[in-house]
Amino acid sequence: MAIPPDRIVTLLTDFGLSDGYVAAMKGVILDIHSQARIVDISHQIAPQQVAQASFVAQTAWPYFPPGTVHVAVVDPGVGSERRAIVLVNERAVFVGPDNGVLSSALPDSCRPAALAPEAVAVPDGTRVFELTERRYQLDSVSVTFHGRDIFAPAAAHLALGVRPELLGQPVDSIIALPPLRARKSADGSLQASVIHIDRFGNAVVSVRAEDLGGGQFSIQVAGRVVRGPVRTYAEAAGLAAIVGSAGYVEIALKDGDAAAALGVAVGDPVVVRG
Amino acid sequence: MAIPPDRIVTLLTDFGLSDGYVAAMKGVILDIHSQARIVDISHQIAPQQVAQASFVAQTAWPYFPPGTVHVAVVDPGVGSERRAIVLVNERAVFVGPDNGVLSSALPDSCRPAALAPEAVAVPDGTRVFELTERRYQLDSVSVTFHGRDIFAPAAAHLALGVRPELLGQPVDSIIALPPLRARKSADGSLQASVIHIDRFGNAVVSVRAEDLGGGQFSIQVAGRVVRGPVRTYAEAAGLAAIVGSAGYVEIALKDGDAAAALGVAVGDPVVVRG
Amino acid sequence: MAIPPDRIVTLLTDFGLSDGYVAAMKGVILDIHSQARIVDISHQIAPQQVAQASFVAQTAWPYFPPGTVHVAVVDPGVGSERRAIVLVNERAVFVGPDNGVLSSALPDSCRPAALAPEAVAVPDGTRVFELTERRYQLDSVSVTFHGRDIFAPAAAHLALGVRPELLGQPVDSIIALPPLRARKSADGSLQASVIHIDRFGNAVVSVRAEDLGGGQFSIQVAGRVVRGPVRTYAEAAGLAAIVGSAGYVEIALKDGDAAAALGVAVGDPVVVRG
Numbered sequence: 151m152a153i154p155p156d157r158i159v160t161l162l163t164d165f166g167l168s169d170g171y172v173a174a175m176k177g178v179i180l181d182i183h184s185q186a187r188i189v190d191i192s193h194q195i196a197p198q199q200v201a202q203a204s205f206v207a208q209t210a211w212p213y214f215p216p217g218t219v220h221v222a223v224v225d226p227g228v229g230s231e232r233r234a235i236v237l238v239n240e241r242a243v244f245v246g247p248d249n250g251v252l253s254s255a256l257p258d259s260c261r262p263a264a265l266a267p268e269a270v271a272v273p274d275g276t277r278v279f280e281l282t283e284r285r286y287q288l289d290s291v292s293v294t295f296h297g298r299d300i301f302a303p304a305a306a307h308l309a310l311g312v313r314p315e316l317l318g319q320p321v322d323s324i325i326a327l328p329p330l331r332a333r334k335s336a337d338g339s340l341q342a343s344v345i346h347i348d349r350f351g352n353a354v355v356s357v358r359a360e361d362l363g364g365g366q367f368s369i370q371v372a373g374r375v376v377r378g379p380v381r382t383y384a385e386a387a388g389l390a391a392i393v394g395s396a397g398y399v400e401i402a403l404k405d406g407d408a409a410a411a412l413g414v415a416v417g418d419p420v421v422v423r424g
Numbered sequence: 425m426a427i428p429p430d431r432i433v434t435l436l437t438d439f440g441l442s443d444g445y446v447a448a449m450k451g452v453i454l455d456i457h458s459q460a461r462i463v464d465i466s467h468q469i470a471p472q473q474v475a476q477a478s479f480v481a482q483t484a485w486p487y488f489p490p491g492t493v494h495v496a497v498v499d500p501g502v503g504s505e506r507r508a509i510v511l512v513n514e515r516a517v518f519v520g521p522d523n524g525v526l527s528s529a530l531p532d533s534c535r536p537a538a539l540a541p542e543a544v545a546v547p548d549g550t551r552v553f554e555l556t557e558r559r560y561q562l563d564s565v566s567v568t569f570h571g572r573d574i575f576a577p578a579a580a581h582l583a584l585g586v587r588p589e590l591l592g593q594p595v596d597s598i599i600a601l602p603p604l605r606a607r608k609s610a611d612g613s614l615q616a617s618v619i620h621i622d623r624f625g626n627a628v629v630s631v632r633a634e635d636l637g638g639g640q641f642s643i644q645v646a647g648r649v650v651r652g653p654v655r656t657y658a659e660a661a662g663l664a665a666i667v668g669s670a671g672y673v674e675i676a677l678k679d680g681d682a683a684a685a686l687g688v689a690v691g692d693p694v695v696v697r698g
Numbered sequence: 699m700a701i702p703p704d705r706i707v708t709l710l711t712d713f714g715l716s717d718g719y720v721a722a723m724k725g726v727i728l729d730i731h732s733q734a735r736i737v738d739i740s741h742q743i744a745p746q747q748v749a750q751a752s753f754v755a756q757t758a759w760p761y762f763p764p765g766t767v768h769v770a771v772v773d774p775g776v777g778s779e780r781r782a783i784v785l786v787n788e789r790a791v792f793v794g795p796d797n798g799v800l801s802s803a804l805p806d807s808c809r810p811a812a813l814a815p816e817a818v819a820v821p822d823g824t825r826v827f828e829l830t831e832r833r834y835q836l837d838s839v840s841v842t843f844h845g846r847d848i849f850a851p852a853a854a855h856l857a858l859g860v861r862p863e864l865l866g867q868p869v870d871s872i873i874a875l876p877p878l879r880a881r882k883s884a885d886g887s888l889q890a891s892v893i894h895i896d897r898f899g900n901a902v903v904s905v906r907a908e909d910l911g912g913g914q915f916s917i918q919v920a921g922r923v924v925r926g927p928v929r930t931y932a933e934a935a936g937l938a939a940i941v942g943s944a945g946y947v948e949i950a951l952k953d954g955d956a957a958a959a960l961g962v963a964v965g966d967p968v969v970v971r972g
Binding site: 438450503 | 754
C-alpha cells in the first residue's frame, strides 16, 4: 500500500447542508485518513437528479490535480440492486453508485447515443471495480446511507493509497448517461435543450461552441429568438447568447435572470441555427 | 501543553452562510492555530433551534476521530447569564453555550425524563468547565457574538492542546435536553413526534429501531396510517415507514417529499404501533 | 520565490453553491498549489452586489492571520475593460476585479466622500498590480469566468510565495466604494441607511458606535422609532437597537426577524439621533 502524497477527496451530493449527512461522510473519511483534504463540489444537486450532478461534475472535476478521488452520491436506488463502484482512469479516481452519475469520467465517444442512460463497455484505459470488500466499509452498513457507510470509507482508503482492485471485483460495463449534445436536423439546425440554469439565471444549452461554425447564431427558445454571441455578459443588451465558461452556449440577460425572463426550465427544448 | 497531532475542529451553528459570521470564527481559529483543520457540520440550523442542532450533532459527531473538538453555537441567550462551557469525555471535546446544544455528548440515561431542558449532574467520566479565563478569549469580547470572541478561541486553544481545566472553573451540572425518545402508552403504543425533516422530505420520528419488536409496525400521522418497514427508499410504494440511517424510524415517499405530502412539521405528534 | 509557511486562501463570491463554479476555482488553486488551505468566506452574496460583498468582507477578513490571500469575485464587468488586480498591504493580500469589491482593504480616509464608487489614489503602504502576466493565468482564459482563469491562479501563485510585482504592472489608482458611514445633518441627527440584513433579520445600519455619544439613542425607521441600546439580544423586548458585533448599530427583534417586522430592505433610509 503506497501512500501517494496529498490526495484530495471531493464530494458531490444531493444531501444539502441542513442535515448531518455530509458531515457524517467527512467524519468517516477523517476517522480513516486523518490527513485527508476534503473539498466540496456541491451538495445542492436537486434531490435524485443524476444528470444535473453529472453536469456539475463535468464543470469542476477537470480542474483538480491528477489523482484526486472524486465522490458523487446522488443515489435514488440506494440499497437496491444497483452497484457501488470505483472507476479509475489516467486522470483521477471516481467513486459512486453505478447509475450514470460518474458519466463525465468517460469519453463522450463511449457514452450512449440514445436519450436514456444505458450500460456501456468500460473503455480501454479505464478500470472499474464493484465496492464489495467488507473490510473497506463501515462495520455496520445501512441500506439507506451508502454515502457514509460505503462510498466515504472507499474514498478514504483510496486516498490513503489502497489499490482499487482490492476494493472488489472488476466489472466490464457501467451505466452511462448520453453526452450533453444536440442532434442535427435535416435543415442543419441543432435540436437542443436547456441542460442547466445557473445561479445568475443563465440558461445553459446542449450545444458546444465547436458544434457551430464560429460566426453568428440564433437560439429559438420559448417563442423568442435570441441572437449571439456577445463576447461578455456586460456587452449583452437584453437577452443574448454567449459561449459560457464550460464551453456550452448560454442564454444570458444583462443584470437579470434570463431563465426567469423566458420562463424556461431544465429539459425545455431549444433550436440553434448557425 | 502537549500538542496532539491533527486535532480537527468542527463547527455547527445557526449562522447561515450569507453573512461573515462563520468565516470570522474560522479566521479567529486559524489566527490562533494556523494548522487547525476545520470541518463544517452545518450552519443551516433554523435560527435559535437548539433541539434541531442537537439532533444534527447526534447524526454527525459520532463519526469523527477521537479527540475532535466540536463547537456548537446556537445561542439565543448570548450575552445573558447562560454559561459558556467546554465538556470533555472519553470520546471528544465539546464547546458551546450551556443551553442543551451539547446534549448528545451525554448518555441518554443522564438526560432529563421531563419534556423540557433542565440542569443535570455532570456524569462520571465527563468533565465540564466554564469558559471564563480571559487569556483564552479575544482581547475584546462583544456581548452579541461569543462564537467569534469566546467559542472559536477556546476551540483553537483546545485543538492546540491547552488542557480544558485551564480555560475556567469546573462546574458540576449542565443543561440537557430530554433524549429523543417516545413514551409508551398503557396500550403499548408509542406516543412520539416528528423530530426532523431532512432535505428529501423524510420525516424522522422519535422512535428507535430498538424500541420496536423487529417486525412490521404502523405509524399514525396526520390522519393517515403508514406501514413498514420497507428495507430501502426504492422499495417504497407511496408513503412507507423505514428505519433511517440515524437509527430512527422515518416516514418516506418514493421519489417525493413525504413531509410535504403529509403536511407535517417538526413537533407534530405521531403514534407508532408494533 | 520564498515560500511563506501556511498561507491561507479565502474565497468570497456571488457564485452560490449549486453550480460547479466555486469548486472549479478550488481545483485550479489546488492544481497549482497542492498544499493550499482554502477557506470560504461566503458564496451567497446576491448576484452582482459589490457593496454587500465588501460589507461581508469587512466583517470577516480582519480576523484571519497576517499574510492571508483574500479573493473576492463579484464581477458584473467580467471580460470588459475593468482591471483584474492584486492589492498588498501590511496586513494581507487581496485579489479581485477593480470594481470596489476590495474596498475594505483601504483605510476609510482614502475612500470617496461621494455616494458612488470612484477611483482613488493608492495610499502609502499599499501596492496594487494589474493581473496581466499570462504565465500566472490558466492557459486558456475565458471572457466570462475570470474567477477560475485569472483570480484563482493568481491566488495560488501568491500563496506559494510568488511576489505580487511579478503578476503585472503597478497601478496608482483603484476603484473604491464610499465607507459605510452616515452623514450628520444640521440638527445633529445622522442620516443613515440599512446596509445589511443578516440571517436573523437584524438590520445593520450605517452608524458606528463611535459616531454616537455613548448614551441612549433612537432610530427612526419605516415610520417607527426604535430605541436603544439594549446590551444583548436577549434583553430586547420587541424591537430594540443594539451595537452589533461588527461595531455598527443594528435593529433587532427578540426571537423574531426585525427586518421582516419592519418591512425594511438594504438601502432603506433611517435617521439616528443621539
